[in-house]
Amino acid sequence: MLQIHREICGYCGACVSVCPEGALELVDAYLTVESDICRCCGICTKACPLGALEVTDEE
């Protein structure tokens, strides 16, 4: 699953528009992921200037 490290995230949106599925969104200054759309491809993890996203093995 895609894990958002909220303590690192700066809620900037750089990851939002690289997600080919449109699974990410900034809602009330929080990054949210729609887990049923996310296919854990990891593309968004590369866009983050801070390293706040991680694809983990957890279900």
Place this chain on the structure above:
Amino acid sequence: MKNEYDVLVVGGGPGGALAAWTAARLGLSVCLIEKRPAIGAPVRCAEGIGKELLKSFIEPDPRWVSADIKRARIVAPDGTTIALDENKAGAEVGYVLDRKVFDRELVWQASKAGSDVFVKTRAVAPIMEGRHVRGAVVECCGKRQDVRAKVTIAADGVEAKFARWCGIDTTIPLTEMMSCIQYLVTDIDIDPNSNDFYLGNDVAPQGYLWVFAKGERSANIGIGIPASKNKPDMRARDYLDRFMRENFPNGKIIECIFGGDPVSRPLPCTVADGLMIVGDAARVVDPITGGGIGNAMITGRLAAEVAAKAIAQGDTSKEALMPYDAGWRQAKMGKTLERNYKVKEYFITLSDEKMNTLAQSIEGINFSEITVMALLTEIIKRNPKMLLELKGLTHALI
């Protein structure tokens, strides 16, 4: 908030503000919604803008101009510096804004012109009738309502979710999304009238690092590199921190911002039935500099003008809104975007050595104007051997 407007603008950045301001001035009923609790904050920008461009929208005001820039310096990987001086060059360099205040001023103008403005109010879905966009479902403090509009202007910036919800692919490839981080640093020795750009694969691979003066002893110091260049142990933040340690170890960081800056080509089409897309959402950012404030304002204003005509004629179909798309593409802005995209594509192929050679060939020149073409002409005049090197670029430009 009413349930029906002529124009609904989603997003309160410079693109949305100019759209709302212009539409209201043209006598339309306008609603501008901004999902953040405050217009202009947090700012995601280095705040640089050309003087003439800015003045074509609004008279500069010391309340939101932080620095009047007279020089730009481009520092090559080996330290060779190309100085572009306003006095010598005769061309304007620009201002560094205080965007928190600037963005508010633009929205304030929109409001004064008659536009309704709602903050902490976000679009959560478009209202669609078949393929025609008829407004948006908006959410304000947990309460949802329909806001119908003859034309909806998506000015929601880099995220560009609204157009995506309407079925338009706004995805940015990793190579074209600049992953940015910036510190506002105080108590440092800088030239308060200079904007400096540092290049090189060691400093900012395929991007650049900037030091934009924000007053006597403070500056926006930031970096943008393609998202594809971020490595787990070497992200944009790591490059910037290293630069800070080496150049401004005693600077005080009083603000830290992050953001994405799309340096792709614009969307293939920026209109649909009942929908217009402006600014970063339309991907009209300068691919070389990453600058998008001016282009957001240009597209915002033009979109509102075209919307007003379409609404007056009672036809807000894609076809009726097309003059907006064609308008900005055929104007100087569209042509510059296309040319600068090709220039960027060329520059990202350059090794540090080639960048140094280029910089050495133009060091010390007094340019008559600060344009890409002027730079190229001078390089070739001074160092005809560079013609071969620049073949790819000249080919791109002609």
